[in-house]
Amino acid sequence: MSKGTLIALGGGYDDDLIKLIRSEICPINSSIEIIATAATEPEESGMAYKNAFEELGCGKVQFMLIDEEHEADKPEYLERMRQADVIFFTGGDQVRLTEFLSGTQLLDIMSKRYHEEPLIIAGTSAGAAVMSDRMIYDGYGHYSLIKGEMKTTQGFGLIQGVYLDTHFVERGRFGRLAHAVAHDPHYVGIGLSEETGIIIKEGNKVEVFGTGVVTIIDASKIRFSNTRQVSENEPIAVENLIMHMLVEGYRYCLKEHLFQPVEHVPRQQAETSNTAPAT
Template sequence: MEVNVAMEQVKGKLIALGGGDDEGLIRLIRSNICELTAHIEVIATATPLALNAISSGNAYKEAFEELGCKNVRFMHIDEEHPADTPDNLQRIGKAGVIFFTGGDQVRLASFLDNTELLRIMRHRYRTEDIIISGTSAGAAIMSDRMIYDGYGHYSLIKGEMKTTEGCSFIRGVYIDTHFAERGRFGRLAHAVAHDPEYVGIGLSEETGIIIKGGDQVEVFGPGVVTVIDASEIRFSNTRAVEENEPIAVENLKMHLLVHGYRYCLREHLFQPVPQNERATPEPVPGE
């Protein structure tokens, strides 16, 4: 099945971090909010234990408040707190920023799957100037499919790399996190070789991307973003080879992006970002 990576123009922004220290991400989100009175919803469902999720959610709430944001709330969604409560639906309908914390991306996606809450998020992302953001697991769930397993060189063995459905804010990309630090090149390369209509985006820690218009991928942070493009591969055995056998791929392309450069998903194009368009967090008053 062919997937168009940018099927439609969207008004919202996706902001995703590869994990690690996320102060830069918080500041970037803050700099992209027109008004400090904008409503921010923090969702920590990826954290498995309830007490840890509450602690994580409140910590991010305080981090936004320290930068002057005035309307920050923690949205509690887990085994005992369903997503589709009237209060949650009302809150998500007026949120200017939705922030997903790290943890277990499969857990996070499963609690949002087939909910009215997620439907509202997707609709608002397409039609309104809203920010959908996240770190680590909260970044991995942003596309229609996500990688959830695959370790080191073993991920180049058929059956060792696993994918599942994500939250579908964008389609046709795999977003992987902790990319350089945890040796995840193999599993991202395997994923796009198996699904060559997808573009792979690997985020190093403390480094992330802003996706504008569902197409332009720009980098923020001090590290490197790896883009793996399988659109021109000439040979791949990923579908034909037996389980537990290594994969072979010809002409897999890779790009390394840093701050000041972007990748256009529609055109498969690497280019510099004009100086006046670069996203740089604004200084916080009082610093």
Template sequence: MKIQGKLIIIGGAVDRGSFTETNVPTDTSKNLNFFEAGILKRIINESKHKELSRIEVITTASIIPKVIGPEYIKAFNHLGANNADVLYIQKREQASDPEVLERLKAADVIMVTGGDQLRLTSILGGTLFDSIMLDKYRNSDFMYAGTSAGAAAASNNMIYQGSSSEALLKGEVKITSGLGLIDGVIIDTHFVKRGRIGRLFQAVVGNPKVLGIGLGEDTGLLITNGCQMEAIGSGLVILVDGREIKDTNLTQIEIGKPISINHLVTHVMSKYDKYDLETRKMSIRDTQNVEN
């Protein structure tokens, strides 16, 4: 089935400008380059009606929804997208509220903020909101954009816990089901600054069929047709492909013991690089330009 919608997953710490600060003009000017060419601008440009798109910001994962939600609205407004609002869903029963569902049906974009991805999936998973969102993503020109927890929860398999420093000890990484917008991948966020590559290694060695995606801060992927991925933002995307693993001690060792992996393939993507999930082929923008 060809996916009609678009998916943007972001590693977190999106440099959207801190409009809660008192010195708004100064702080805004520091972020003008990001506003003009960054991830939030790309979300608007890729949406169905551009600046006129109806955007709903979902703060379910956050413990400070009343702070983070309005900040996103101010950022979108600054970029010319004035048809944006916060849709507060803090309890599971709210995800079946008729007014909430009508707003979701009318939305062109939902922007899912950071926080706790397990909170996000436990509140939204299996609800009418979840069903309508998945249907819109699969069958219409609709965009799901998620940062940090919102990104981690987008796939079928979701990392929800695991120490970075001990991530390659068997059993340290905890995985559960996500929201299911994309299959065949597992996503980790805040990837560079928090040193989470070990978490992704363990997730992939446990099921090498799944492609690991590590998103750096202010970095993301635009995914179209359910399989065409383009790196966006200022940092790096790390891909971990386990299909060519030759050997591992994963099943022989006890819980808490170090994992060994022989021949784990990785790729590094930066802005405008592309990767096809179906063919598992990567194209680097600058080298393609040279060849052409």
């Protein structure tokens, strides 16, 4: 069981994600590190997110510039990774994240801390897609249901057995996520709409936040799939994929393949219990 928390947003307007991290997830004095390697202009993007967190009152926000000219394993960065409370990955191209961070000491430190400490790792779009051990990086519309058109590669491996796909509804990505889990039925597919995300606790409990829908595609009960036998450029056939649609207030437990409502203590009741005098 992982002691850290993953927060993944499907892309789009992300002010609510930043506010969630600031107001509900971590204290105002938490140390936040931003990594914008996925972005086309990493320095500009990183500084924009730094300013956004600072505008909400966060006083310990730093930015790691990691790209073609700046390595990840600078001694300063390694030490900052050991001290950070929150790591935030911006959107862009998730392949750039694996290109510049895979195999680094920086990623090793982050992964170890996520499993052993209450470290928060958050990301939007590409920064969300890269979190699992495998990630989808190509596949468009109905073409993604043709063998060879949906492509996956290695991710960061913070969580196992999950495909996280972003901009899911807006960019018509159902086909490629369904194809991915049909090919690897021990994986669960999670499709994140824009302005909608998930909080993964204990490496298992997936809770929804935001205004849209999270789609779960479960291949554990597949009775037939031709994805490994059919020739390249031929369409795939799959029997008995299971799909769930989650909104805020519901969760999905990955190991148990269980859909359930989230039981929240009413805010007023929580405040009352917190302020009640000791007896």
